[in-house]
Amino acid sequence: MLDIRYVTGDATSPQAKGPKIIAHICNNRGGWGKGFVLAISKRWPEPEAAYRRWHRDRAGNDFELGAVQLVQVARDIWVANMIGQHGIKTSRSSGPPIRYDAVRQCLHHLAAHATRLGATIHMPRIGTGLAGGRWERIEPLITSELTDHGIPVTIYDVSPA
Template sequence: MKKLSGDLLQLAIDGQFDVIIHGCNCQCQMGKGIALSVKRQFPEAYDADCQTAKGDAAKLGTVSIAEVERHGRAFHVVNGYTQYHWRGTGVKADYEAIRGVMKTVKSTFPGKRIGYPKIGAGLAGGDWEVIRAIIDEELAGENHAYVEYSA
């Protein structure tokens, strides 16, 4: 896993990534964190989320995908269903769902430049070391990078 600093969404717009992944809940909300930024900057991704069944636990570990074009550059935004809901305290990240999302990304976008934030380790409360190991295992052999946010 490579580590970069910056704004994942801006890096995608600037052509640094072919695919960006962010974690979503299964409630079609995108109301906080990077999901809210995705919803605002890439409404196509929110539209893809809204095409899925709201509140369906079967979405865990799956994805919805939007193709986005900005300033003549095209890339994909992957909404990874990595948690069922956002309410309450404690860990809401589902590690097996994160694994499923990464497997799908690898099989759908082989050879592409992939970027992501600390999926599941922010508002979802997951353990980044566990998640990092899952990502490294599932995206082995791919060109992928964790982007630590900095303005």
Template sequence: MSKINYIKGDLFSHKSSASAILAHACNCRGSWGAGVAAIFKRQFPSTYKLYVEHCKKYASNPSGLLGSTYLIKSESSDPGNSGRHNVAYVACMFTSDAFGRRKNGPDDIVENTDKSMSHLESQLAELSRTEPIEEQECAHVVNMPKINAGLFNVPWEETETVLKKHSVLINVYVI
């Protein structure tokens, strides 16, 4: 079972002596045009470029990304890494195929969040063998906003329930 900590503050100010994992819910269309995704794009432009390239590989079947997570190591030159000991990783959790009026329904988004978290956990287990990533209380730490609750319009309590099923420690940043 995951432990969720709520932290009042800015997700992008999170610092760790090891590489921090900053996660957000993404669409499968290669767009970080609004909401917290637009801030990720400004803070970690190197990861945005790789995210777009990754989505292009699935252009004929974007929904093939649903339920997966693309974990991207940012570059030290990204503005979001200013003041960090180690560069951050951005976890792009593919929870909705599209965005706006074409976004998936809440039940599908929650199911895809569950699958994306499982995929992220397996990647963190692998990554931690070779890279120093943030841990606390013998668990990997994932930092995120209230994913899905903004532009995907999913009640936070539904996403929170699914996140609690996983073995990582989650810091949820709220403003």
């Protein structure tokens, strides 16, 4: 059993040797343009393009809550687009768009990818920004699906400006 490692830094620049997966939460409506995805898109165009294709062609693929799309962006870095958010928060929304069961399912799929690749996992505090989730509910999911299975996880907090 491993502990989650917390660092201050940029999750798009993972601090580890060997294969690395950068994980983040996406919505199930095909929207990409706010939050952590902006940092991903600034660094690599492939995850956004792949997500948009995945959504566009969703009638013939697994695009749904709980699904994970792995996109290779460098020799030893992949980005995991994880669908754990139902829609987006609007002024008419009732409750946050995060779906904890979908996040658990995403993390379960992510564990399989990490095991296959021998990769470490790197992420911001997923699901707590625009998705409206609470870290005290997400952290135990990361523990049970990843670190309890020996998969190293690093959480990146942005340094204060």
